[in-house]
Amino acid sequence: MPTAAATATTHGPGASASEASAGKHSIAxxxxxxxxxxxxxxxxxxxxxxxPVSAALRPLFPGGxxxxxxxxxxxxxxxxGVARGQGYATPGATSLLFALLAEASAAGSWCxxxxxxxxxxxxxxxxxxxxxxxxxxxxxxxxxxGVVAALLDGVExxxxxxxxxxxxxVAERLAARARQRGxxxxxxxxxxxxxxxxEVVDGAWHGLGAxxxxxxxxxxxxxxxxxxxxxxxxxxxxxxPGGVPPRDHRPTPxxxxxxxxxxxxxxxxxxxxxxxxxxxxx
Amino acid sequence: xxGDERTAATGPASPGPRSAGSEATGATRxxxxxxxxxxxIAAGLTEGIxxxxxxxxxxxxxxxxxxxxxxxxxxxxxxxxxxxxxRCPRLVVVAHDPSRDARAFEPVVAAVEQxxxxxxxxxxxxxxxxARGPSGYYGGEAEAAERLVEHAALACGVxxxxxxxxxxxAALLAARAGRIVPPGGTPAFLADLDVATLDRPELADLLRRxxxxxxxxxxxxxxxxxxxxxxxxxxxxxxxxxxxDERPLAVRKPPPDLAVTGEYDPPLxxxxxxxxxxxxxxxxxxxxxxxxxxxxxxxxxxxRTEAGEELHRVWRHDGLLDAxxxxxxxxxxxxxxxxxxxxxRSARAGPRALDxxxxxxxxxxxxxxxxxxxxxxxxxxxxxxxxxxxDGVVRSAGMQAGLWGExxxxxxxxxxxxxxxxxxxxxxxxxxxxxGGGRGYADRVRLVAWGDERIPARAAEPPWPGRLPxxxxxxxxxxxxxxxxxxxxxxxxxxxxxxxxxxxxxTGVPATVAIDREPPVPVTGWxxxxxAEERWWAPGEGDRTVRLQLGLADGRALxxxxxxxxxxxxxxxx
Numbered sequence: 001m002p003t004a005a006a007t008a009t010t011h012g013p014g015a016s017a018s019e020a021s022a023g024k025h026s027i028a029x030x031x032x033x034x035x036x037x038x039x040x041x042x043x044x045x046x047x048x049x050x051x052p053v054s055a056a057l058r059p060l061f062p063g064g065x066x067x068x069x070x071x072x073x074x075x076x077x078x079x080x081g082v083a084r085g086q087g088y089a090t091p092g093a094t095s096l097l098f099a100l101l102a103e104a105s106a107a108g109s110w111c112x113x114x115x116x117x118x119x120x121x122x123x124x125x126x127x128x129x130x131x132x133x134x135x136x137x138x139x140x141x142x143x144x145x146g147v148v149a150a151l152l153d154g155v156e157x158x159x160x161x162x163x164x165x166x167x168x169x170v171a172e173r174l175a176a177r178a179r180q181r182g183x184x185x186x187x188x189x190x191x192x193x194x195x196x197x198x199e200v201v202d203g204a205w206h207g208l209g210a211x212x213x214x215x216x217x218x219x220x221x222x223x224x225x226x227x228x229x230x231x232x233x234x235x236x237x238x239x240x241p242g243g244v245p246p247r248d249h250r251p252t253p254x255x256x257x258x259x260x261x262x263x264x265x266x267x268x269x270x271x272x273x274x275x276x277x278x279x280x281x282x
Numbered sequence: 283x284x285g286d287e288r289t290a291a292t293g294p295a296s297p298g299p300r301s302a303g304s305e306a307t308g309a310t311r312x313x314x315x316x317x318x319x320x321x322x323i324a325a326g327l328t329e330g331i332x333x334x335x336x337x338x339x340x341x342x343x344x345x346x347x348x349x350x351x352x353x354x355x356x357x358x359x360x361x362x363x364x365x366x367x368x369r370c371p372r373l374v375v376v377a378h379d380p381s382r383d384a385r386a387f388e389p390v391v392a393a394v395e396q397x398x399x400x401x402x403x404x405x406x407x408x409x410x411x412x413a414r415g416p417s418g419y420y421g422g423e424a425e426a427a428e429r430l431v432e433h434a435a436l437a438c439g440v441x442x443x444x445x446x447x448x449x450x451x452a453a454l455l456a457a458r459a460g461r462i463v464p465p466g467g468t469p470a471f472l473a474d475l476d477v478a479t480l481d482r483p484e485l486a487d488l489l490r491r492x493x494x495x496x497x498x499x500x501x502x503x504x505x506x507x508x509x510x511x512x513x514x515x516x517x518x519x520x521x522x523x524x525x526x527d528e529r530p531l532a533v534r535k536p537p538p539d540l541a542v543t544g545e546y547d548p549p550l551x552x553x554x555x556x557x558x559x560x561x562x563x564x565x566x567x568x569x570x571x572x573x574x575x576x577x578x579x580x581x582x583x584x585x586r587t588e589a590g591e592e593l594h595r596v597w598r599h600d601g602l603l604d605a606x607x608x609x610x611x612x613x614x615x616x617x618x619x620x621x622x623x624x625x626x627r628s629a630r631a632g633p634r635a636l637d638x639x640x641x642x643x644x645x646x647x648x649x650x651x652x653x654x655x656x657x658x659x660x661x662x663x664x665x666x667x668x669x670x671x672x673d674g675v676v677r678s679a680g681m682q683a684g685l686w687g688e689x690x691x692x693x694x695x696x697x698x699x700x701x702x703x704x705x706x707x708x709x710x711x712x713x714x715x716x717x718g719g720g721r722g723y724a725d726r727v728r729l730v731a732w733g734d735e736r737i738p739a740r741a742a743e744p745p746w747p748g749r750l751p752x753x754x755x756x757x758x759x760x761x762x763x764x765x766x767x768x769x770x771x772x773x774x775x776x777x778x779x780x781x782x783x784x785x786x787x788x789t790g791v792p793a794t795v796a797i798d799r800e801p802p803v804p805v806t807g808w809x810x811x812x813x814a815e816e817r818w819w820a821p822g823e824g825d826r827t828v829r830l831q832l833g834l835a836d837g838r839a840l841x842x843x844x845x846x847x848x849x850x851x852x853x854x855x856x
Contacts, residue, residue: 215839
């Protein structure tokens with residue numbers, strides 16, 4: 001893995017030192033061989049400062065990875081869906097959570113979930129989360145803040161179901177703790193001042209008919225918006241769970257529309273989102 | 283394990299591998315102690331069966347061992363259960379249990395060890411020692427054998443036969459015959475025995491058909507030809523038949539006593555006192571374990587109260603317990619014992635109840651004596667003696683960090699954070715999941731408290747026909763003990779509640795679902811009914827469930843279950 005230092009060596013004094021061989025290998029050849037990278041690509045490969053995410057989720061994250069020290073909100077049942085007056089959020093938040101954890105967990109990171117007693121651990125394992133490194137604190141009770149803070153000290157990704165709403169002061173303190181310890185805080189529900197918010201804005205299950213077939217795969221459109229580099233809303237179309245479409249899948253019409261749209265603010269994004277349609281297939 | 287023992291056998295403390303008089307074969311003189319019909323005797327010792335009557339131990343429906351009374355009636359090893367019962371109708375049948383045999387044999391080994399160190403347990407019912415040491419001490423092999431048999435028989439009340447020969451194989455046969463084979467006489471002793479004594483039925487059968495009936499005949503064959511014709515295993519038993527058993531005894535070292543004990547005067551009555559004592563005692567235990575280069579995977583905590591009650595609890599741990607882990611567990615346990623709601627002890631402790639109620643222990647009085655149920659073991663007085671016994675001891679050279687540091691460090695940090703949360707909320711608050719077998723999604727998950735051994739509730743290995751298919755739902759409401767299933771109302775098109783009859787015919791097509799108190803939502807797709815009838819043979823455990831997958835018009839997908847005529851939402855494909 002070429003680090004920033006290694007790259008600098010190749011571009012700098014190393015280049016003069018290897019001038020003898022430069023006649024044989026142009027920089028383009030070396031780059032093609034993967035030995036050097038452009039300086040602008042470094043954001044993607046700073047291993048120490050980020051955790052990996054699966055390829056399908058990468059477009060949602062500035063830099064294409066889960067930055068350590070950040071707060072990533074998953075808009076849950078009390079999120080924007082309620083504000084939109086639908087009475088519920090578009091389903092898929094929990095599957096999205098598992099998809100988010102899977103890559104980092106498989107790579108050896110520890111994850112913890114606070115206040116989520118109904119997590120389907122079989123689904124987590126199917127999504128690729130290593131359940132032996134996935135600690136669960138189902139009932140934190142009144143110690144919620146203390147438990148989340150204690151976990152941030154040692155666990156890399158801390159998922160916390162927000163009980164009602166959290167005062168901005170507490171939220172800031174926990175976010176600062178995550179920044180300081182290099183963990184990632186993933187609140188579910190409402191959270192003031194998250195670096196990035198992920199929300200399932202549309203989705204449909206495939207495979208279930210009237211008395212025939214069974215649930216096989218779900219398409220979901222996920223929106224990501226936030227602060228700084230993430231101010232521009234990004235979209236990704238995923239298959240949750242699993243990440244791969246079923247074999248006999250035909251492209252769904254609604255996903256074709258506005259796939260390349262980059263709305264400037266979340267409100268536009270929500271207007272673009274269509275009411276979910278259940279695809280009858282199989 | 284055997285590697286360690288073998289090292290010990292050739293170490294300076296063990297008797298020399300060779301003894302005078304056996305130079306001819308080079309084998310060790312071995313004194314074998316053998317208990318006839320050990321599986322039967324063990325069943326008698328541990329389960330109180332009368333072994334003087336006809337008793338057989340069965341394994342896989344075949345007789346494994348039988349008592350002398352049963353043998354007199356014609357019962358033999360290898361008979362089927364029916365045949366054995368046919369020959370002796372009064373037969374008492376016991377199932378084979380290797381762990382019971384080994385457990386019951388342990389006192390015998392301990393008794394032998396009192397007189398002669400360096401015992402190797404060959405199998406449950408037979409143990410060997412190098413004959414040279416004891417025979418020199420007691421003045422002869424016969425005297426040593428007599429002395430050992432007498433001591434062990436008196437200590438454990440079992441019948442033992444002894445035999446001495448060159449090598450373990452010959453010694454076991456000599457013990458069966460109750461003989462002391464003179465040094466160098468082993469080949470002659472073996473020569474007359476039947477080939478069946480090699481315990482290789484297929485080889486023995488083949489040899490008999492070739493006209494080789496005794497070990498002497500077999501030993502007379504050229505070793506090279508035996509290897510070429512019958513293979514490696516036969517070449518090995520050929521060496522045994524010739525009396526060339528060069529394997530040195532792998533002796534058992536008596537385990538060092540690692541338990542630590544603390545006496546407390548005045549007795550521990552408050553949690554803070556107990557925590558302080560626990561810390562000190564756990565540190566002592568950890569020091570002792572480290573000094574022996576071992577670590578414990580289980581911890582037995584024994585306490586005696588002032589009133590003479592004995593409390594006992596085993597803590598399992600996944601991985602090795604360090605000093606802090608030991609101290610935490612002792613503290614939790616004492617905490618549990620000392621702060622149990624005050625209760626049922628009146629029935630057990632009688633007059634002491636009054637004394638105890640005036641002590642500090644009684645301050646946490648929460649329940650009336652009538653509904654004390656689970657607290658029947660609550661101590662009635664302070665703890666005056668505490669004993670920590672390490673169990674499941676394994677060799678450990680200390681915790682090893684990952685080669686590049688990162689992996690071990692990250693794990694260590696996470697462990698610390700989780701233990702800290704346990705400190706905030708109690709031991710049963712942090713879990714990791716273990717996936718096992720089962721049909722429903724909730725059945726396949728077992729939540730294990732952090733630090734406990736990660737064992738699935740049900741093995742994943744046998745197939746589970748009718749298991750709910752993947753993808754699994756990401757929200758499961760019926761997790762054991764975690765949450766209650768959410769009641770739902772499923773109606774057909776004409777508004778009648780949907781029902782499923784015994785032949786799995788539904789009374790209609792599901793049209794709407796109302797979850798809890800939400801308004802009904804139209805159903806757009808459904809699959810099922812999927813029946814699961816589990817454990818119908820066990821009274822009180824039977825579970826008959828019919829499940830349906832439902833797709834809802836609002837984009838949700840649910841798994842609903844019909845149990846005892848009521849629908850509930852088991853899971854949400856969120």
